[in-house]
Amino acid sequence: MKIRKFRVGWVVFSLSAAAVLVYHQVKAAEPSFDCTGVADGSIEAMICQDQELAALDIKLSEVYKQAADKATNEHPPTLKAEQRGWVKGRNECWKADDKNLCVKSEYQRRIAELQARYGLIEATASVTYLCTDQPGSEVIATYYPTDPPTLIAERGDSVSLMYQQESASGAKYAGRNESLWEHQGEATVIWGYGAPELNCKVKP
Known part of the structure; x- marks a missing residue:
């Protein structure tokens, strides 16, 4: 009887641990924007469904905020307009043969650009x-x-x-x-x- 209780407890623990793991995986896959209103088949929907792309979106959001802090005295102010233009360019990846690779590359290049332009990373x-x-x-x-x-x-x-x-x-x-x-x-x-x-x- 004791063994049975132990096994039942272990099963409950395993299921709970699995639920927590799945929960954190789902949370980790959320990008910086709200996924509830995105159109099916859109680039945004693909980002919401891909953990790596969602993580890149979160990283870009953080890097963009750092760049915005340094761009407060920028004249003329161009960062916001450039970012809107970048989003439009990213969404053009629906035309690419490999949409995932296209979006990933767009994120990586934009993150690198902001880090270099605004001195967010030390030069070598x-x-x-x-x-x-x-x-x-x-x-x-x-x-x-x-x-x-x-x-x-x-x-x-x-x-x-x-x-x-x-x-x-x-x-x-x-x-x-x-x-x-x-x-x-x-x-x-x-x-x-x-x-x-x-x-x-x-x-x-």
Whole structure:
């Protein structure tokens, strides 16, 4: 009889533990927005149903709040408008062949962008490149250990955020119309759409 009671108690305990585990898994899968009103088949619905995407949404919400605190004196204020534009771009992932991968990439890149732009993560290095084929032209690259890795490059009054790309050798970064490919102390830089390559070396 004692054994039976023990077994019954163990079953009750196991069921309770399982219920708690399921509860926490469901709670962990909730994104920063309310899932009750999202449309079936939408990108938001997919995020609500995917624990990894929901976790990325929560992380972005936290990073965005940190960035907003630093952007209070930003003129003109652009962060809110940019975030609304980003949400629209994320929702365009319904057109992608791999919607999950598209949404995941959008979140990772946006988180990395905010962390680098607003200095929410410490830079690993700042390197000045001298571009010899254009005397006086310098490119200053500040590297950040984001996911994916990023750099912010400055050339004159222009600034470009770049993400690390796959490369057979060296480290290659690309932004909207700019790129920087560094290998053994030298770098090939393209600054602007259709612009010629700049051959640069690390400033001593």
